[in-house]
Amino acid sequence: KCAGLQIVCIGAGYVGGPTMAMIAYKCHDVTVTVVDISEKQIAAWNSDTLPIYEPGLDDIVKERRNKNLFFSTDVDGAVEKGDIIFVSVNTPTKTSGIGAGRAANISNCELVARNIAKVATSPKIVVEKSTVPVRTAESMGRVLAANEKGIKHQIISSPEFLAEGTAIEDLLEPSRVLIGGEQTPEGHAAVQKLVDVYEYWCPRERIITTNLWSSELSKLVANAFLAQRVSSINSISALCEVSGADVDEVARAVGTDYRIGKHFLKSSVGFGGSCFKKDILNLVYLCESFGLHDVAEYWNWVVKMNELQKERFAKTIVKRMFNTVTRKKIAVLGFAFKADTGDTRETAASDVCRFLLEEGARLSVYDPKVLAEDMERELLYAKCEKDQIDQQITRVEDVYAAAKDAHAVVILTEWKEFKELDFDKIYSVMEKPAFIFDGRNILDHAGLREKGFEVFALGKNKIN
Ligand code: NAD
Ligand code: UDX
Structure with a gap:
């Protein structure tokens, strides 16, 4: 149905890259061009080392690149030829001005719309793929309509639900594809065009139109x-620690009720990632701007609970280690915000590290995928002092090097390889008592205690 269609995506990041690679992979008769203002980003997409790590992504990109999948910095050229133009630019939380710290900054979206209005010489279907505040399509639509050529573009919304680390799985078999459009014949026709694309591989019943x-x-x-589910179970982890209940047992017992469901009930040191905090704060800000202050406060607590969880975990480390970590070496295992990604944005690890740095600890950090520059940028973003980062943090390429002479091992990301470590070896090279703080509850705690470790696991404090 879509043979010869030209699809363009503006923004070649975590969403634009994999999403477009999947369309190219599934629709061989469609040409997909992904453009970005960042030359570095595009050069990486055209190289052997893609700018993001995502299981399965390399194979798909390598198979379709320069066949029907292209990466380019020629934004205007792509806009000119595109039939469907996805907008997949970043929409971070505003750092200044009205709504600073909560509202989403949609200036990148507006810039893109202005550019399309200026450059396009034929009608386009513009798809909002970025996550935006409700009614952003209204302003984008007005900007698009304000072109001097009298061209009527259509704006539709199709937010992306992929999660990092499982992006390819999520794109191959999406739980749903959501497409919203104007309730006019032209709007319906634009929505149908995108439905036709997704129908190459998604069953029609999974495509929701609104x-x-x-x-x-x-x-x-x-x-x-x-x-909210993560904050809910994390709040319960605190109660488990003082009551003798086990948070994983509670999650299982509760999640078996089909009305509740078992997914997303894993207690952790706190959720991270570029989306959750930003999108909830965006929701909070929207509610406030519509005068719904109680509703805003309700959702704001999801974020507050997450901040408390990170702090609670870091304080527990200090408390358990005889109320001081000053000058003690601590091995930090995992820095990414979740497993199977090198992404560090809003990772809980940065806040836990900041707390430990302020207490004077020396941190030896190991993560299999995180780049040193990303780690440093995130620590600075989390307000760690530059000289503390330089003097108190070492990044190592090996877990056993991190553990050598350490007083504690702290697990902050649930990398599978951490479950398979040689803990006898780790125990032998550590200072004693050797502490383990499992911020992801992935280790065999009973087995570790038998080896001699002092183990703290979230929501699992042993009370006899
Ligand atoms: P990202 O920062 O990885 O990528 C955005 C890209 O857009 C960057 O490479 C940037 O250079 C480019 N860009 C910005 N302005 C531009 C412009 N005017 N012209 C051309 N390129 C421009 O961001 P991301 O993680 O891919 O997120 C993109 C959007 O998707 C955000 O709104 C985000 O909330 C949403 N989202 C993200 C995820 C995720 O897992 N990361 C999941 C679902 C939705
Ligand atoms: C999220 C949404 O899941 C995805 O649908 C959306 O498109 C983008 O935002 P992402 O942030 O990539 O995806 O990862 P996700 O798997 O949702 O995890 C977010 C954070 O919650 C991670 O830090 C993860 O470790 C944490 N988490 C998740 C828990 O602590 N416990 C859980 O049970 C699940």
Whole structure:
């Protein structure tokens, strides 16, 4: 149905790259061009080392690149020839001005819309792929309509639900594809064009079509609900630690009720990632701007609970280690915000590290995928002092080097390889008592205690 269609995506990041690679992989008769203003980003997409790590992504990109998948910095050229133009630019939380710290900055989206209005000489279907506040399509639509050529572009919303680390799986078999459009014949026709693309591989019943505002809002709500589950179980982990209950047992018992469901109930040191906090704060800000202050406060607690969880975990480390970690070496295993990604944005690890640095600890950090520059940038973003980073943190390429002479091992990301470590060896090279703080509850705690470790696991404090 779509033979000869030209699809363009503006923004070649964690969403634009994999999403477009999947369309190219599934629709061989469609040409997909991904453009970005960052030359470095595009050069990486055209190289053997892609700019992001995502299991399965390399194979798909290598198979379709320069066949029907192209990466380029020629934004205007791509806009000119595109039939469908996805907008997949970053929409970070505003750092200054009105709504600073909560509202999403949608200036990249507006810039892109202005450019399309200026450059396009034929009608385009512009797809909001970025996560945006509800009613952003209204302003984007007005900017697109304000072109001097009298061209009528269509704006539709199709937020992305992929999660990092499982992006390829999620794109191959999406739980749903959401497409919202204007409730006019032209709007319906534009929505149908995108439905036709996704129908190459997604069953029609998984493609949900709605009005524009429902689509935009659903994305924020989906992330708020997911994060709320993590904050809910994390709040219960605190109660488990003082009551003798085991948070994993509680999660299992509760999640077996089909109305609740078993997924997303894993207690952790705190959720991270570029989306949850940003999108909830965006929702909070929206509620406030519509005068819904109680609703805003309800959702704000999901973020507050997450901050408390990180702090609670870091304080527990200090308390358990005889109330001082000053000058003690601590091995930090994992820095990414979750396993199977090198992404560090909003990772809980940076806040835990900041707390330990302030207490004077020396940190030896190991992560299999995180780049040194990303780690440093995230630590600075989390307000760690530059000289503390330089003097108190060492990044190592080997877990056993991290553990050597360490007083404690702290697990902050649930990398599978951490479950398979030689803990006898680790125990032998550590200072004694040798502490393990499992911020992801992935290790065999009973087995570790038998080896001699002092183990703290979230929501699993042993009370006899
Ligand atoms: P990203 O920062 O990885 O990528 C965004 C890219 O857009 C960057 O490479 C940047 O250079 C480019 N860009 C910015 N302005 C541009 C412009 N005017 N012209 C051309 N390129 C421009 O961001 P991301 O993680 O891919 O997220 C993109 C959007 O998708 C955000 O709104 C985010 O909330 C949403 N989202 C992200 C995820 C995720 O897992 N990362 C999942 C679902 C939705
Ligand atoms: C999230 C949404 O899941 C995805 O649908 C959306 O498109 C983008 O935002 P992402 O942030 O990539 O995806 O990862 P996700 O798997 O949702 O994990 C987010 C954070 O929650 C991670 O830090 C993860 O470790 C944490 N988490 C998740 C828990 O602590 N416990 C859980 O049970 C699940």
